[in-house]
Amino acid sequence: MSNYRLQILICGGTGCVSSGCLEVEDALVESLRKHGLYEETKVIKVGCFGFCEQGPIVKVYPDNTFYVRVEAKDCEEIVAEHLLKGRPVKRLFFKEPSTGERYSHHRDMPFYETQVRVALKLCGIVDPENIEDYLAVDGYDALAKALTEMTQMDVIDVIKASGLRGRGGGGFPTGRKWETAYNAESNKKYVICNADEGDPGAFMDRSIMEGDPHSVIEAMALAAYAIGADEGVVYIRAEYPLAVNRLKIAIEQAKAYGLLGKNILGTDFNFDIQVNLGAGAFVCGEETALINSVQGERGEPNFKPPFPAQVGLWKEPTVINNVETYVNIPQIINNGADWFQSLGAPGNPGTKVFALAGKINNVGLVEVPMGIKISDIIYKIGGGIRGGKKFKALQTGGPSGGCISQENIDVEVTFDNLEKVGSMMGSGGMIVMDEDDCMVDIAKFYLDFTVEESCGKCTPCRIGNKRLYETLENISKGKGKIEDLEELRDLGVIIKDCSLCGLGQTAPNPVLSTLNFFMDEYRAHVVDKKCPAGACKDLLEYVVIPEKCIACTLCKRVCPVDCIIGEPKVIHVIDQARCIKCGACEAKCPKDAIVKQ
Amino acid sequence: MSTATEATKYSELDEFIAGLPSNDGALIPALHQAQEIFGHLPFEVQNHIARKLRIPAAKVYGVVTFYSFFNIEPKGKYKVQVCIGTACFVRGAGKVLDEFAAKLKVPSGTTSEDMMWSLDGLRCVGACGLAPVVIVNGKVYGRVEVKDVQGIIDDTLAKGE
Numbered sequence: 001m002s003n004y005r006l007q008i009l010i011c012g013g014t015g016c017v018s019s020g021c022l023e024v025e026d027a028l029v030e031s032l033r034k035h036g037l038y039e040e041t042k043v044i045k046v047g048c049f050g051f052c053e054q055g056p057i058v059k060v061y062p063d064n065t066f067y068v069r070v071e072a073k074d075c076e077e078i079v080a081e082h083l084l085k086g087r088p089v090k091r092l093f094f095k096e097p098s099t100g101e102r103y104s105h106h107r108d109m110p111f112y113e114t115q116v117r118v119a120l121k122l123c124g125i126v127d128p129e130n131i132e133d134y135l136a137v138d139g140y141d142a143l144a145k146a147l148t149e150m151t152q153m154d155v156i157d158v159i160k161a162s163g164l165r166g167r168g169g170g171g172f173p174t175g176r177k178w179e180t181a182y183n184a185e186s187n188k189k190y191v192i193c194n195a196d197e198g199d200p201g202a203f204m205d206r207s208i209m210e211g212d213p214h215s216v217i218e219a220m221a222l223a224a225y226a227i228g229a230d231e232g233v234v235y236i237r238a239e240y241p242l243a244v245n246r247l248k249i250a251i252e253q254a255k256a257y258g259l260l261g262k263n264i265l266g267t268d269f270n271f272d273i274q275v276n277l278g279a280g281a282f283v284c285g286e287e288t289a290l291i292n293s294v295q296g297e298r299g300e301p302n303f304k305p306p307f308p309a310q311v312g313l314w315k316e317p318t319v320i321n322n323v324e325t326y327v328n329i330p331q332i333i334n335n336g337a338d339w340f341q342s343l344g345a346p347g348n349p350g351t352k353v354f355a356l357a358g359k360i361n362n363v364g365l366v367e368v369p370m371g372i373k374i375s376d377i378i379y380k381i382g383g384g385i386r387g388g389k390k391f392k393a394l395q396t397g398g399p400s401g402g403c404i405s406q407e408n409i410d411v412e413v414t415f416d417n418l419e420k421v422g423s424m425m426g427s428g429g430m431i432v433m434d435e436d437d438c439m440v441d442i443a444k445f446y447l448d449f450t451v452e453e454s455c456g457k458c459t460p461c462r463i464g465n466k467r468l469y470e471t472l473e474n475i476s477k478g479k480g481k482i483e484d485l486e487e488l489r490d491l492g493v494i495i496k497d498c499s500l501c502g503l504g505q506t507a508p509n510p511v512l513s514t515l516n517f518f519m520d521e522y523r524a525h526v527v528d529k530k531c532p533a534g535a536c537k538d539l540l541e542y543v544v545i546p547e548k549c550i551a552c553t554l555c556k557r558v559c560p561v562d563c564i565i566g567e568p569k570v571i572h573v574i575d576q577a578r579c580i581k582c583g584a585c586e587a588k589c590p591k592d593a594i595v596k597q
Numbered sequence: 598m599s600t601a602t603e604a605t606k607y608s609e610l611d612e613f614i615a616g617l618p619s620n621d622g623a624l625i626p627a628l629h630q631a632q633e634i635f636g637h638l639p640f641e642v643q644n645h646i647a648r649k650l651r652i653p654a655a656k657v658y659g660v661v662t663f664y665s666f667f668n669i670e671p672k673g674k675y676k677v678q679v680c681i682g683t684a685c686f687v688r689g690a691g692k693v694l695d696e697f698a699a700k701l702k703v704p705s706g707t708t709s710e711d712m713m714w715s716l717d718g719l720r721c722v723g724a725c726g727l728a729p730v731v732i733v734n735g736k737v738y739g740r741v742e743v744k745d746v747q748g749i750i751d752d753t754l755a756k757g758e
Contacts, residue, residue, distance in 0.1 A: 015726045017740060018730065296623060299664070
């Protein structure tokens with residue numbers, strides 16, 4: 001890497017690819033050639049920088065300038081002005097929405113200031129398609145250390161002492177899982193990486209695999225060594241083509257370097273990894289369902305115990321961890337359990353990556369120490385609510401989680417605290433909602449997802465969730481009764497108690513948590529037949545504000561059902577009985593005199 | 598479609614299946630490959646895979662219908678996918694999906710009779726920074742609003758391919 005005077009890093013994560021980073025790369029290379037700088041500049045497509053809102057992101061070394069929302073047409077200016085004349089292009093610096101201040105370096109930006117990068121340490125730093133980059137930053141050192149200096153039990157003891165808990169959502173201690181698999185007697189064992197990231201709004205695992213695939217491979221090899229496995233499987237969503245491709249390249253490179261295969265690093269440890277594609281079933285994130293899917297079956301979960309660590313893939317002891325859990329492991333082996341314990345909160349050591357999205361200014365991937373306050377994530381890192389609107393709720397844990405309201409906004413984020421406030425950590429999606437979002441509508445949205453994704457094995461989940469959905473639909477259409485609210489709660493609890501797997505046991509959470517914290521909103525739908533947020537179309541009324549109306553008849557002319565009464569110089573009125581709530585009048589009114597309420 | 602090309606497709610699939618390390622767990626990789634080759638998974642293809650892997654056709658059908666990634670029916674020439682992950686949903690993806698359905702006269706989850714347009718709601722693609730996201734035949738449109746829908750349709754038709 002040192003042969004080049006300049007380096008340009010372009011974010012090559014899915015978010016930035018979607019917003020045009022490939023065109024930016026082409027344009028940069030063209031400009032570099034034109035100005036004779038191509039030979040001394042290395043252009044690398046790296047993994048996600050995390051700040052997806054501002055993509056495509058381009059970073060220039062050695063001065064570490066951070067450019068946001070770069071388009072192909074900006075590249076000539078970057079090369080001619082910045083690289084040749086040393087004058088950075090200030091208009092492409094990030095501008096903080098709340099203060100208007102511009103930043104040339106990422107570390108000064110409020111978005112990055114509070115973050116601590118462990119799982120995402122190498123994302124945006126190494127070239128994910130080049131193993132040499134990973135080796136240059138001590139890659140595979142942990143594996144070498146384990147194979148040459150540590151016994152299997154030493155490795156497990158370090159992981160146990162670190163207190164690492166599974167980042168896929170459940171928070172089960174990783175070291176204990178490994179110990180169970182180690183103690184299970186069998187001469188064939190497996191290691192699986194769960195990369196079936198199905199929660200809508202969570203994309204940290206994808207970004208890790210796209211940006212730092214070798215850490216995942218190294219960690220799987222460490223797990224395999226610790227429990228005595230020789231085969232590994234990465235189960236990854238087919239919807240993530242870029243991650244699949246980079247992972248496959250990384251596996252081939254690791255094989256070529258003797259870091260996978262037979263007699264790794266000259267020891268008698270053998271380990272190989274295959275990649276299995278998922279096929280679009282949310283329930284396959286559940287470990288026993290995932291195992292069934294790898295075996296070519298429908299992805300239905302099994303009863304536990306026995307746990308996969310005892311009886312797993314092909315009925316052999318199997319360790320399954322999630323991508324984010326794995327990438328912590330090489331660093332724990334290198335830096336020790338105490339280092340990991342020093343990060344985060346008691347009982348919840350380390351960091352957690354969250355995908356921050358929704359009605360927030362700074363959408364992106366953020367990694368924070370456990371124990372950080374929710375309000376710090378939303379306001380310090382996220383830059384507050386978009387458009388200056390009012391915060392209403394934070395949804396965590398995807399379809400399994402719940403909505404956290406204003407009253408709990410200063411809760412410190414840990415596995416246990418989030419459960420206490422009726423939500424859960426889940427895989428780390430955080431969706432911010434504002435005053436325009438209707439909580440009944442959001443609960444309905446998640447139930448729609450769960451109804452579709454329920455595998456159908458257990459009746460409470462298959463039919464109960466459908467009933468929950470229908471009740472919510474009635475409420476959102478103004479056909480709800482006050483008894484429905486109690487029924488939602490009772491049925492929700494029954495579904496949780498009677499379902500076999502994590503999907504059914506958590507599916508009613510979005511309904512139960514919104515009932516707990518937003519009861520007023522449910523009551524408004526049921527009793528007053530009104531949607532306070534103005535989201536449930538059937539409960540809206542378009543009305544004319546008489547003080548604003550100039551009686552121009554424009555609205556009357558666009559109304560498709562002719563339900564606006566009025567003529568020039570006579571203030572207009574909408575006949576609610578005939579209105580179909582199409583919104584045409586609202587759009588047409590030149591004075592904003594028509595509002596929905 | 599001529600018989601000759603059909604035969605080539607089947608032999609391509611057979612070659613893939615023969616290259617798999619074992620029949621254990623081979624079904625889903627085989628289905629992925631078959632859908633890649635044929636575009637969708639009609640019953641003839643499902644039966645063919647069942648015979649090759651020596652498993653009941655009912656099992657193949659059970660697996661195909663379980664996973665949303667597999668299609669039994671062919672898709673249209675232009676595949677419009679609107680992300681309805683949570684981030685896109687709260688930023689108005691539902692309205693965008695309705696607008697496509699109205700403009701194209703194709704209900705979500707179906708294909709038009711002339712096989713030109715397929716419209717689907719898509720689970721999170723993870724490009725939440727660009728929400729709402731629409732993908733047409735692989736081309737990604739970000740921050741789509743209802744008023745952009747006609748433009749995307751025109752853009753797609755103009756490129757034709």
